[in-house]
Amino acid sequence: MAQAVDAELLKAQAAAQAMATSGYLFSGDFATFYEHATDLLQQTEIGNNFVLSDEMGQQLVNTIRPFPGPLPRHGNPKQLQQVFKTMKPVISDVYVGGALHRPVVSIDVPVFKNGKAIYDLSIGIFPERLGQIPLAQHLPPDWIVSILDTQGVIASRTHATDRFVGKKVVPLLLQRMEVAAEGMVETNTLEGIPVSAVFSRSPRTKWTVAIGIPTQQFTAQLRQRFLLLLVTIVILITVSVVLASILASHLARSIRALIAPAMALGSGASVTVPHIRVREVSDVGSAIKNAFNLLTLHTLAANVYSNISEGVVATNPDGAIVSVNPAYCAITGYSAEELIGANPRIIKSNLHNADFYRGIWETINKHSCWNGEIWNRRKDGSLFLVSETITTIRDGNGRIEHYVGVINDITEAKQAAEFIHHKAYHDPITDLPNRSLFMDRLHQEIIRARRNKLAMALLFIDLDHFKEINDKFGHDVGDDLLKMAATRLAASARESDTVARLGGDEFTAILNDINGKEDAARVAQKMLDEICRPFVIGLHELVISASIGVAIYPTDGDGAASLLKAADEAMYRAKRGGRNAFSFAVAG
Template structure:
């Protein structure tokens, strides 16, 4: 072989080698360029994918919170809350909690944090206060829904996230409606995103506390995030950066902040998942280039031919990828070029997977939007939404009905152009203020468009304003009517208060009078009982003195002693009669009398009694009505009043005796509890004396109470007057003041007939007479009974005795020969004297009866018996007893 061919062959080989090298350099350079661009593209794709995924998760979190918050806001407009009907609202909230499937239930708080309603407990159970008031205070201060950071619930000791919305009434926040979700709900949300197993997703609250995590949530929930991530979260924008996870794995991290909750959503991808394929491709490129250079010239042409086809395929794949089409399988050739082709194919698959995920997110967003629209279409309030240019973006069905315009004619139109009458109105100012201050505004105003009262609730959103309004014309009309009725009621209450004040004063006066009357009644019962016992004692004393006088004969000294004792007994009898008069138990003989005649007939006596230094004058009514009373007792009463008036004027003065008619209606009679309405004749005794203080006036009628010096009065004068008048069904009053004199008025009931003369009382007839009849003496007082039995026995009567009516009745039944029953009226046991006499006369009609008593009221019982009944008043003397018994037997 010649040298030239060898040289040509070497040159050819050299040229081939040079050609291969020259040919390989562009290929290697192009491959390096493609790999660099691919690595940049792959990193950008991964970064975009991370950013899109983190924003999708953030949107899912917002959607979850927004759905819950929208449902809570809708529940906050419940009419039962506006009417404070918490029982009905508890039922609504329980149903809402079941539908929403909220973990923490639904709770209603007042401004102090006190739970009013909770779906976790039956209505009416005692409820605690909220321990942390920070979130509640923000709701009441801003009037905006609030979402809390992660906290531990006190009752359940569970980690929770609270969602609170305000409840408005008349434009003011009155309640805080709260619910809570657990971090598990957000962790489930992360799991639903179907992230690659080695990708790490987390959600952290505003304080940087982890509230949800896709990997090991039970380990890291409640822990703080990585400091480098916390520092990036403090920046104003979203982004991505490399850092080390809590497990110590280097990752590329992208994060986004939720505009609704302020929480941060972060996704971390291990650096090895992105860097390793790129490093491997670079090493393969270097190794392949070295192999290609060392392969020599023999492979130069083959490699040249084989390189062209893969590069063309790679270019076509890149072009198809750039046009959005799926690149075909790469043409086999150079391994590095094939790897780039397959990487492009993988990138296409990832892009398409990301597009599918975006489509699913958009579908979920559309579903959420449809649910929101369904809610807005079903509410009773009219609703519309505006963008930042005041254009309608949404109008619900209720707003169409209220405005009378289809929503198609409003969507996209400017509010002020479609409703120019709103310009300058209170509604416009409220809308502009809400848009400017980015805060909720609630007002009540007269709509310039509808010419009716509306309640307007305006809430700013990220895209503009959300506006609710409702017709409150009827409510305003009812409020005005209620205010009118309230004013009228207040006037009525004021008037009634004045009436009640007057009535209370009158009632107090009447109660005081009633207490005084009850006091006098109690004292009267006491004095009556004392007088009854005194009568029994005086009967024994006086009777035995009379018997003793008859047995002394001519013994002047002893007779004088007996006379003195009898005189004392007479005085004691008079005293008991005064006590009986006060207790209204004296015996009266009422008849129709003319008070003018009584005063005229006693006028001289009044003047003699008053003395020369006191003027006595009378003022008599010409047409005075006749009064029903005992004239003798009335004369004694008036004389007692004149004597008291005289004693009250030691230096002289004037006594006026006046008569008048008095007609009392029910209202005036109510001021005197013991006085019935009707006609009365009045006699008054007035003096100009010293008078009495109020405390003495209240006690003036009490027995033995006197303002006179010791030894100058018994204190029974006014009490006798009081008892006589009350027993006569009348009334007596005293008006007095120190230094202004005293006036005593006596009211006596109208007689109904003209005055007549009093019947003469029957005087004892003849001397004491004896007899031989059989008598039964019934007396519970042993001494009185012994006296009566002794006197009657001395007169020749056959006398039987018994201590009680119960003991006497069998004797009467067994002894039909008893001619007369002499019995006390008031006795212990089941039978009184009247009952005993009545039963005895039913069996023995011819039986004569004599009743003895010291009580006038008991004499009324006489009417229950036949006329053959005599009355012997205690205390009695032996002569009175003998005369009464003989009179009864002789009838």
């Protein structure tokens, strides 16, 4: 489950980093950024809100508040300072947010411009969203699951959330967490419920998941498991009667002293073994106490093994599967009967080459552990991506007993991250590349053209009279017109070219590997012809035109800024000439 918490936090971090590259931030168009960010949150559910703050901590945008409007200062100034100081993303501990004055966790990332951090962009996650993680594991309803920040403060909890979020866990658990990354402790919850608490801390985010299993759950299972042991004790008592003539009452009393702890063991209660002078009988008493401790741990481990959402598979040293948990079967689509005795290669996807797997085993042989991402294939043939940890288990003599793999299906998380990345670099209305992606491709094409001594063209396209249509018929019709125009413009260029929307009614096109002005003129004229065709939107038949400016690399500019300026000036010259035309840049 710690992996699921990691995935949620790191997915939000990836979204924030993608949004931090938005061209609307660089241009100061916070209104459009607000709309874009709000739309992304609604479509992806990666977090609760985005907050943009300046270096002084003043919030400039907060998607949980109307824009524009008065906003408070950043709710976690120390984290803000750390972002500007380190220039790296920072995952916060639980703190009280400045806008809603309620517990929140935020992931802050720097917004760079020309290599300098100019803003802090954070994505906020409320406890309710983190609380969905343990709910998705379908654990027994009386198990108490807490997600803890790096300080042991409760960020989310399956029981009494409002009462305990923002408070530290019980001292005994906190002390144990300070000395170990994972383990178990017998303690009481904050409500006072006796539990066996298991915990695991993520090595990446340093957050911890703690699961409290009520002690009373062990009673029924222990009664069954120790029935045989209780029978053995009874046999010992019977034997003591037979031997009474030899050992007299002393031995009998010693064995009878074990009846109470044996009964307690069978009922799952705490075991107290009295001091016994006869060594052999005393050894039996010690064995009862040890058995109680070991089997309590075994019961706990079996419960966790059967209920966690991560798939667990164990193999013998030869690679044959000897055990799988229910989650592993659910993830792979194979039954336990199909998997036991097979090799884990049964789910091999064939997407990775031999060197990939050779590298995994070189790491395992050297460090006894490997962690990474692997594409696998389910029984039904579908592909899935997992985050997997493979660990070597050795006996007391150092010999390999088992290899244990723990897998977490991150297919949806990966797809969500790719969707977020796409949304961050594409226009929300037309789905064309936005200003950020356009500028990146323009820089790359200029570098390629310079290296290979090639010519390229930059077209700056403005739709004529679009504003009048937008004002007259409304934004819905205007957006539909933009979508249709974008489709026609993209169809007029080659697949290797880039057609982008900068914003409003402005589009651009990068035409690479052209032979000269004639190639650029042919594409520009085709775009004009396509835009002039009527647009049928609902009951309306709308007619517009376009004005296009054309700049050629390297004749009209040898860099992105100079080419853009030349194409923009040429576009305005086409407008002044009567619109529905293209114009080449004029040197000088």
